[in-house]
Structures are given as C-alpha cells and as structure tokens.
Amino acid sequence: MKNLAQLLREHPFFHGMDEEHLEFIARCGQNCIFNRGEYIARENAPADQFYVIRDGKVAVESYVPNHGSLCLQTLHSGDIFGWSWLFPPYLWTFDGRALDEVHAVRLDGKCLRDKCDEDPKLGYALMKRFARIVTDRLHTTRVQLMDVYNQQRPPLDSGQ
Amino acid sequence: MTPEVFRVEQRREEFPGTFTLRIRGERAKNGSPAEFQPGQFNMLYAFGAGEIAISLSGSPRDRDGYVHTIRTHGFVSQALERLQAGDLLGVRGPFGCGWPLSAAKGKEVLIIAGGLGLAPLRPLIYNLLGDTQSVRNIRLFYGARRPDEMLYRDELAQWAGSMEIVQSVDHGDADWAGHIGVITGPLAGAELDPQNTVAFLCGPEVMMRFCIQTLTAKAVPESAIYLSMERNMKCATGHCGHCQWGPNFVCKDGPVFNFAGVQSWFNIRAL
Amino acid sequence: MCEFVLQAEHLEKLIQVIRGEGYQMLGPVLRDGAIVYDQITTTQDLPRGWSDSQEKGFYRVEPGNTGAYFGYAVGPTSWKKFLQLPQRQVWRAQKTDDGLDFVQIVEEAPALAFLGIRSCELHAIGIQDRVFVDDQFCNEDYAHRRDRVLMIAVNCTSPAATCFCTSMNTGPEVTANTDLALTEVINDEEHYFLIASESYRGGQILQQLPLTPAAERHLKAAESAVQSAVYKMEQGPRSLDRAGVKDLLYRNYESPAWDLVAERCLSCANCTMACPTCFCSDVQDTTDLSGEHAERWERWDSCFTGDFSYITGGSVRPDTRSRYRQWMTHKLATWHDQFGSSGCVGCGRCITWCPVGIDITEEVQRIQAMETAL
Known part of the structure; x- marks a missing residue:
C-alpha cells in the first residue's frame, strides 16, 4: 500500500512540490472515504480541513429554500475540495457532498496554517497552487454565467 | 439554383425549441440524394418563409434521405x-x-461539442464508430446548458459502449450523473498524447475559443485542431458575400476549418 | 493588331451596324444631371460636348471645351447593372395537390453592346467574371448575359480628379479583353476615332465600316491623348500604393483609423452600389396572399447594412467601424486571396458618390501614417 506522501506526489495539485514540504504535508493528512450522499462539508461549519480527491465525485452545493440543494459544480479525481481553511473566519461557504463513493486525503488546514506562517516558502508554494484553483473556478463560473449555449441573448456590443 | 423537393418522413422533438427532421427526396425514384461529407450543410427552404443553412446530422451511409437538427x-x-x-x-x-x-x-480523436454543435459532429461520430480500427481512440466531450437540453440522449448512451464520453452541463438536475461546470474543466484534466491527437470542435464560437486555449495549453498543435464556423450563409455558393470571414467564404471554404489556417482571423473581433 | 481611322461623323454608322447585327446598344447618356449608362439608338443620344467635374462627394456635368463624344469620366452607374441585375427573380414555386414545384426563371439574355467601356470598367467586368463564372460555382444568369455582350471599349482621355486607375494598373489605356477598342481624337482640324478589333465579332463589324488605314500621325495623336490622361492622373491628387496595401491592411485590423472613418461614415451603402466590382447580393423569399405561390428574388446587397452579417443572436459586424473595415479590407486585401486580384480598379466612384466625402485613397494613407506614428 502506498504511503500518503506517495499518494500526494501522484496528485496533479502537488506536482513540482519540494519533497521536504510534501513529507510535512503528508504528516498533516489522513486517508478517508465518504459514502454516496455523505456530506464532506456543511456551509457555515468550521473549515479546518481540505480534501485531495483521489477518486469519486464531489458536488459543491448550496441549499435553496423551496428547491433543495443546488449543485454549482462537480469535482472529480485530480481536483481539490476546500479553500475556506485558508481565510478567516475559516468557515465553509458551500456544502460539499459525495455523489458516489469518494476516496480522498483529508489535510489538516489548521496544522498547515501554522506551518505556513513559520515557513513562508511552503506558504507561497501552497498559496500559488490554491490561487490557481481559485482562478480556474472563477473562470468556470464566468463561462457558466455567459450562458454560451443559450442563443436567445440581446445583441452584442461593438466588439471593440 | 432551385431547391429539390423533399418530404418530411419523421419529426422528433429533441427538447422544446429544438427538433430533428428526417427528410426524403421526392424524386427518390431517380436515385438517392447527393452524398454528403460529415460537417457539410444543406440550405433548407420553408415554403414562402425563406431558406437557412442547417448542418447534416444523419449518417453519411444512410442513402435514403437527410437528417437535420434545427433550433427554432x-x-x-x-x-x-x-x-x-x-x-x-x-x-x-x-x-x-x-x-x-x-x-x-491513427490518432487519438477528441470530439468536442457544445450545445447544438453535436449535430454537425454526429455524422463524423457515425463514420469513426464504423471504423474504430483506423483511430487510436475516440473521446467525446459534450457541454450543454442543462441535461434536458442535450441532443441525441439515447444515442449518447449507446455510444458510451464504444467510446469515452464526458458530459458537462452548466446546471445539473437530480438525475444528472455527469459533470457540472464547463467542458474545459474535464478537457484540461484529460490525459492525452498531444502530438498524436486530433480535435474536432463545434459549438458556440466563445466555447470553441476557450476549448482551443485549453487544447493548446496541453500542447496540442494548432494544425491538429479543426473547428466548424457559423456565419450568415445565404447563397452557399460564394456569390452573395454574406458569410465572409477575412478572406474565407464560410459557405465554400468552410464551415470546417483547420485552426492553424484561420488562427489569425479567429482572434479578430467583429471581422 | 491593325488600327483604322473612323471619322467622327461615321460613329453613327458604327452604332447602326452593331444594332443591325441584332444588338441592343447601351452607352452613356445625360440624365438627371449625370452621365449614366442606358439604351441608345443614335449618336444623338450620346452626351456629346459634355464633360464632368468630380471630387469627394461632388459630381457635376458641365459643357466641355470640345465636341468630344467621350470627354468625361465614369458616372454613378457602372455596367454591372446589366450583367448582375440589381434585382432578378431566381425561381418561383407553387404548391400543387400533392407536391411542390420549383421553376427556375431563365430569362433569355439579350444581346447587348456596351459602347464606351473604360479600361477600369473592363477590368471591373473581368473581376466580376472571376467571382461569378470562373470560381467554384457559376452564376448562370450572369454567365449567359456576359456571353452575349459585345464590348466596345474607349481609351480614356478624360479622367476625373477622383480617378486613380494608373495606381491600380487598370487604365487609362485599354489592355483587357474587348471586342473593339476606340480612341477619340479631337482637335481644331480633325475629329476621328482610332479603331481596332480584338475579336472575331469585332472584326465582323469593322468590315462594315467606312475606314481608312491609320497613319503614323493618327497613332501618335491617339497615344498622346492617352498619355495626357496618364500624366493628368500621375500629377493628380490621388494615388494608392497597390503593392503594399494588402499587407498594410492585414497588419492594421485594429488601427485607430477605423474609428475615425466610422465617425464620418453613414453606412449608407452608396460606395457599394456605385462600385463596379461589389457583388454582394441578398435573396428575398415572398409568398402571395393565397399562400400557394412563392418567389425568390435576388437583389444587390451591401456589407454596410445591419442584417448583412446576422447570425443567431445578432450581427457579427454590429457597427460602422467593422463594416467599413470589412468593405475596404475586402476590396483591397482579402480579394487578392479570394480571386487573385485587387477588387478595386481605381474608378473613383466610391469617392465621388460618398455623401460625406470619404476617400478610399486617403483612408489607406491615414492607416499608413498612423502605423508609422505608432
């Protein structure tokens, strides 16, 4: 069986990370499995972890009264779930729910936060990776907002 | 050039506002209608109302008629x-x-469709599935607005046996098993051998633009990317001037273009 | 090629011989204060003794200094209206009990003779031939009309200030294919045409005319008349860098010059209507009240109209900036890639007939200047 450092090393999120940092991060982590339908995170609950998805599908959801849970995006093998642990007040802003059996590595955000403050090099390496995730999600959200497949939209501007 | 008379053989609603017609030539006695290549289009004339360009979306091997999927x-x-x-x-x-x-x-084939863009790609899929030996593998990335605004859902399920299909919608529903997000997400995550990949794209121009960014970031060469363009096609013979796009007449030089050849035009706005 | 002298008083004979061969004669006539192309039956119909004055957004006919038949430059109409008709029915359709019938409208193309085609216009006809006949698809209506035209060209000796055919290498001397070529020579003592046939049909007509062989002095006088036109244009206000313009425009799709011209351009489409090579058309489908009969009509269209580039959701070229850029870049640059030549023959019509006086040669120079300044 592979150890955690090995699992993280193979995950695209950690590509190119210093071995020493990787070893440290692995020490903050543990393997976990979520069953289909199980919540990985609940909106407004303390966010002291994040998840490296190894296998399975996670829905990022928000609960809408009179409608139920609205899925905004799905995350898959190779994705990361959760960045709320990085910023005060360290509360989840959305629900995270397993859509099938999800295998993940849970990383202790609190432990990493402290370590990042001590070791800015690790902090920067990690922050760069999260910034990338955030911009990717923002890009996705913007394209979704453009509603490109809906052709019933008002005339375009001048294109300049 | 006068139109040929065709009769609607079957009409099928794909989802509200989008329908598929199977049509058959009235003069079928004289032989089959003209053969077509995947990606080509016909000019369909509704009596008294006018004519529009609609891609052929049936099988090129079906010699009895044509199939067209049309959005109202x-x-x-x-x-x-x-x-x-x-x-x-x-x-x-x-x-x-x-x-x-x-x-x-001999290539890894990526078929990337957005919304109604699956229609002109379907004849290509039929041809590729009819000769899977000739390619290394086939993957379909299909993005749409909602699960119930996806074309050919029964066939998608059938095709899943012969090729990998990644589907993504902007908004899911309770039964949706695919991705929610945009198609560039799974495309960016796909493992591929860029030097041995060919990509065929059809969808809204902005969606194709983002997909091309994703592909070239993965080192797929521009010359391995083909896209189908939409412009105002009126005569279809390069005479009316309406579909000009830089030096190209989309009706006769396209609608399918190699991206390397049109890259400089693709990035000019309001061309 | 053998050249002859046709005395001016025998121009009538030329017209009648050609009409006698069964051609409907078309040529310049003075109408509504402009010299336009229309039917003529005698030399009396020609605007003899008239000249014109042209500038940006300006056109006036005025009495000339001589009694020349062809002492003016090109007017607002071009020959394209007789070859690519401004509107024509393409087909009609009828619902029957159990079907639908489409009937192609095939009009018998009349045998036309174009009298007084300038060299720039011959080139323009050649350019339209490449679009409608020599390309992948053939416009049969155009091709039939074109086949039946007898072309009587005139070497241009009276260019307007708006002319720049020397820049475009399309004139003023007739170099493109024609049936007959004339040069009008007029001075205090003489008034005659130097005439030569360049086709079998042209030769057949020459045989019926009272000609005398051209002497050296006739040839010289004719050459000097054409050379003075060349000189006038070379000294004139307008020129265009033909060799460099394609690359210049390809480099300058985002030039601020387009914004400047868009502030003036009215998107009125006059330039495209007056242009002898602009070929864009639209189709209109109509039905009658009974709903049983439908027709398709083809009409001249312009890339300056709002619907021209419409696709689902809106127009690809939503503003004047993109439309003017399309028109000018097509004419001077993309045309080369499409049809192997420029789409501009330097006739100057777009300059004269622009209601706000936009000058294509100035716009090219502005782009050039702005590129250099950047």
Missing part, C-alpha cells in the same frame, strides 16, 4: 418547426467542406 430561432426556423411528417420543403445542397476524416487516421 428566427422566422424560417419557426416555419420549419411547424412542418410535420408528410409536409414538403425545399433543399439545396450539400455544401461546404466537412471534417477531414483522413486527419483522424
């Missing part, structure tokens, strides 16, 4: 929408340059 938007498509089995319409075509099947030989 303007005056002519609304008139076409009212056609029922047995009704008549006019057809000119097929026109244009289609998908270069030869470019797929």
Whole structure:
C-alpha cells in the first residue's frame, strides 16, 4: 500500500512540490472515504480541513429554500475540495457532498496554517497552487454565467 | 439554383425549441440524394418563409434521405418547426467542406461539442464508430446548458459502449450523473498524447475559443485542431458575400476549418 | 493588331451596324444631371460636348471645351447593372395537390453592346467574371448575359480628379479583353476615332465600316491623348500604393483609423452600389396572399447594412467601424486571396458618390501614417 506522501506526489495539485514540504504535508493528512450522499462539508461549519480527491465525485452545493440543494459544480479525481481553511473566519461557504463513493486525503488546514506562517516558502508554494484553483473556478463560473449555449441573448456590443 | 423537393418522413422533438427532421427526396425514384461529407450543410427552404443553412446530422451511409437538427430561432426556423411528417420543403445542397476524416487516421480523436454543435459532429461520430480500427481512440466531450437540453440522449448512451464520453452541463438536475461546470474543466484534466491527437470542435464560437486555449495549453498543435464556423450563409455558393470571414467564404471554404489556417482571423473581433 | 481611322461623323454608322447585327446598344447618356449608362439608338443620344467635374462627394456635368463624344469620366452607374441585375427573380414555386414545384426563371439574355467601356470598367467586368463564372460555382444568369455582350471599349482621355486607375494598373489605356477598342481624337482640324478589333465579332463589324488605314500621325495623336490622361492622373491628387496595401491592411485590423472613418461614415451603402466590382447580393423569399405561390428574388446587397452579417443572436459586424473595415479590407486585401486580384480598379466612384466625402485613397494613407506614428 502506498504511503500518503506517495499518494500526494501522484496528485496533479502537488506536482513540482519540494519533497521536504510534501513529507510535512503528508504528516498533516489522513486517508478517508465518504459514502454516496455523505456530506464532506456543511456551509457555515468550521473549515479546518481540505480534501485531495483521489477518486469519486464531489458536488459543491448550496441549499435553496423551496428547491433543495443546488449543485454549482462537480469535482472529480485530480481536483481539490476546500479553500475556506485558508481565510478567516475559516468557515465553509458551500456544502460539499459525495455523489458516489469518494476516496480522498483529508489535510489538516489548521496544522498547515501554522506551518505556513513559520515557513513562508511552503506558504507561497501552497498559496500559488490554491490561487490557481481559485482562478480556474472563477473562470468556470464566468463561462457558466455567459450562458454560451443559450442563443436567445440581446445583441452584442461593438466588439471593440 | 432551385431547391429539390423533399418530404418530411419523421419529426422528433429533441427538447422544446429544438427538433430533428428526417427528410426524403421526392424524386427518390431517380436515385438517392447527393452524398454528403460529415460537417457539410444543406440550405433548407420553408415554403414562402425563406431558406437557412442547417448542418447534416444523419449518417453519411444512410442513402435514403437527410437528417437535420434545427433550433427554432428566427422566422424560417419557426416555419420549419411547424412542418410535420408528410409536409414538403425545399433543399439545396450539400455544401461546404466537412471534417477531414483522413486527419483522424491513427490518432487519438477528441470530439468536442457544445450545445447544438453535436449535430454537425454526429455524422463524423457515425463514420469513426464504423471504423474504430483506423483511430487510436475516440473521446467525446459534450457541454450543454442543462441535461434536458442535450441532443441525441439515447444515442449518447449507446455510444458510451464504444467510446469515452464526458458530459458537462452548466446546471445539473437530480438525475444528472455527469459533470457540472464547463467542458474545459474535464478537457484540461484529460490525459492525452498531444502530438498524436486530433480535435474536432463545434459549438458556440466563445466555447470553441476557450476549448482551443485549453487544447493548446496541453500542447496540442494548432494544425491538429479543426473547428466548424457559423456565419450568415445565404447563397452557399460564394456569390452573395454574406458569410465572409477575412478572406474565407464560410459557405465554400468552410464551415470546417483547420485552426492553424484561420488562427489569425479567429482572434479578430467583429471581422 | 491593325488600327483604322473612323471619322467622327461615321460613329453613327458604327452604332447602326452593331444594332443591325441584332444588338441592343447601351452607352452613356445625360440624365438627371449625370452621365449614366442606358439604351441608345443614335449618336444623338450620346452626351456629346459634355464633360464632368468630380471630387469627394461632388459630381457635376458641365459643357466641355470640345465636341468630344467621350470627354468625361465614369458616372454613378457602372455596367454591372446589366450583367448582375440589381434585382432578378431566381425561381418561383407553387404548391400543387400533392407536391411542390420549383421553376427556375431563365430569362433569355439579350444581346447587348456596351459602347464606351473604360479600361477600369473592363477590368471591373473581368473581376466580376472571376467571382461569378470562373470560381467554384457559376452564376448562370450572369454567365449567359456576359456571353452575349459585345464590348466596345474607349481609351480614356478624360479622367476625373477622383480617378486613380494608373495606381491600380487598370487604365487609362485599354489592355483587357474587348471586342473593339476606340480612341477619340479631337482637335481644331480633325475629329476621328482610332479603331481596332480584338475579336472575331469585332472584326465582323469593322468590315462594315467606312475606314481608312491609320497613319503614323493618327497613332501618335491617339497615344498622346492617352498619355495626357496618364500624366493628368500621375500629377493628380490621388494615388494608392497597390503593392503594399494588402499587407498594410492585414497588419492594421485594429488601427485607430477605423474609428475615425466610422465617425464620418453613414453606412449608407452608396460606395457599394456605385462600385463596379461589389457583388454582394441578398435573396428575398415572398409568398402571395393565397399562400400557394412563392418567389425568390435576388437583389444587390451591401456589407454596410445591419442584417448583412446576422447570425443567431445578432450581427457579427454590429457597427460602422467593422463594416467599413470589412468593405475596404475586402476590396483591397482579402480579394487578392479570394480571386487573385485587387477588387478595386481605381474608378473613383466610391469617392465621388460618398455623401460625406470619404476617400478610399486617403483612408489607406491615414492607416499608413498612423502605423508609422505608432
């Protein structure tokens, strides 16, 4: 069986990370499995972890009264779930729910936060990776907002 | 050029506002309608209302008629929408340059469709699935607005046996098993051998633009990317001037273009 | 090629011989204060003794200094209206009990003779031939009309200030294919045409005319008349860098010059209507009240109109900036890639007939200047 450092090393999120940092991060982590339908995170609950998805599908959801849970995006093998642990007040802003059996590595955000403050090099390496995730999600959200497949939209501007 | 008379054989609603017509030539006694290449289009004439360009979305091997999937938007498509089995319409075509099947030989094939863009890619899928030996593998990335706004859902389920299909919608529903997000997400995550990949794209221009960014970031060469362009096609013979796009007449030089050849035009706005 | 002298008083004979061969004669006539192309039956119909004055957004006919038949430059109409008709029915359709019938409208193309085609216009006809006949698809209506035209060209000796055919290498001397070529020579003592046939049909007509062989002095006088036109244009206000313009425009799709011209351009489409090579058309489908009969009509269209580039959702070229850029870049740059030549023959019509006086040669120079300044 592979150890955690090995699992993280193979995950695209950690590509190119210093071995020493990787070893440290692995020490903050543990393997976990979520069953289909199980919540990985609940909106407004303390966010002291994040998840490296190894296998399975996670829905990022928000609960809408009179409608139920609205899925905004799905995350898959190779994705990361959760960045709320990085910023005060360290509360989840959305629900995270397993859509099938999800295998993940849970990383202790609190432990990493402290370590990042001590070791800015690790902090920067990690922050760069999260910034990338955030911009990717923002890009996705913007394209979704453009509603490109809906052709019933008002005339375009001048294109300049 | 006068249209040929065709009769609607079957009408099928894909989802509200989008329908598929199977049409058959009235003069079938004289032989089959003209053969077409995947990616080509016909000019469909609704009596008295006018004519619009619609891609061929049936199988090129089906020699008895044509299949067209149409979204209701303007005056002519609304008139076409009212056609029922047995009704008549006019057809000119097929026109244009289609998908270069030869470019797929021995390659990993990515078929990237957005919304109604799956329609002109379907004949290509039929041809590729009919000769899977000639390519390394086939993957379909299909993005749409909602699960119930996806085309050919029964067939997608069938095709899943022969090729990998990644589906993504902007908004899911309770039964949706695919991705929610945009198609560039799974495309960016796909493992591929960029030097041995060929990509065929059809969808809204902005969606193709983002997909091309994703592909080139993965080192897929521009010359391995083919896309189908939409412009105002009126005569389909390069005479009316409406579909000009830089030096290209989309009706006869396209609608399918190699990206390397049109890259400089693709990035000019309001061209 | 053998050249002859046709005395001016025998121009009538030329017209009548050609009409006698069964051609309907078309040529310049003075109408509504402009010299336009229309039917003529005698030399009396020609605007003899008239000249014109042209500038940006300005056109006036005025009495000339001589009694020349062809002492003016090109007017607002071009020959294209007789070859690519401004409107024509393409087909009609009828619902029957159990079907639908489409009937192609095939009009018998009349045998036309174009009298007084300038060299720039011959080139323009050649350019339209490449679009409608020599390309992948053939416009049969155009091709039939074109086949039946007898072309009587005139070497241009009276260019307007708006002319720049020397820049475009399309004139003023007739170099493109024609049936007959004339040069009008007029001075205090003489008034005659130097005439030569360049086709079998042209030769057949020459045989019926009272000609005398051209002497050296006739040839010289004719050459000097054409050379003075060349000189006038070379000294004139307008020129265009033909060799460099394609690359210049390809480099300058985002030039601020387009914004400047868009502030003036009215998107009125006059330039495209007056242009002898602009070929864009639209189709209109109509039906009668009974709903049983439908027709398709083809009409001249312009890339300056709002619907021209419409696709689902809106127009690809939503503003004047993109439309003017399309028109000018097509004419001077993309045309080369499409049809192997420029789409501009330097006739100057777009300059004269622009209501706000936009000058294509100035716009090219502005782009050039702005590129250099950047």
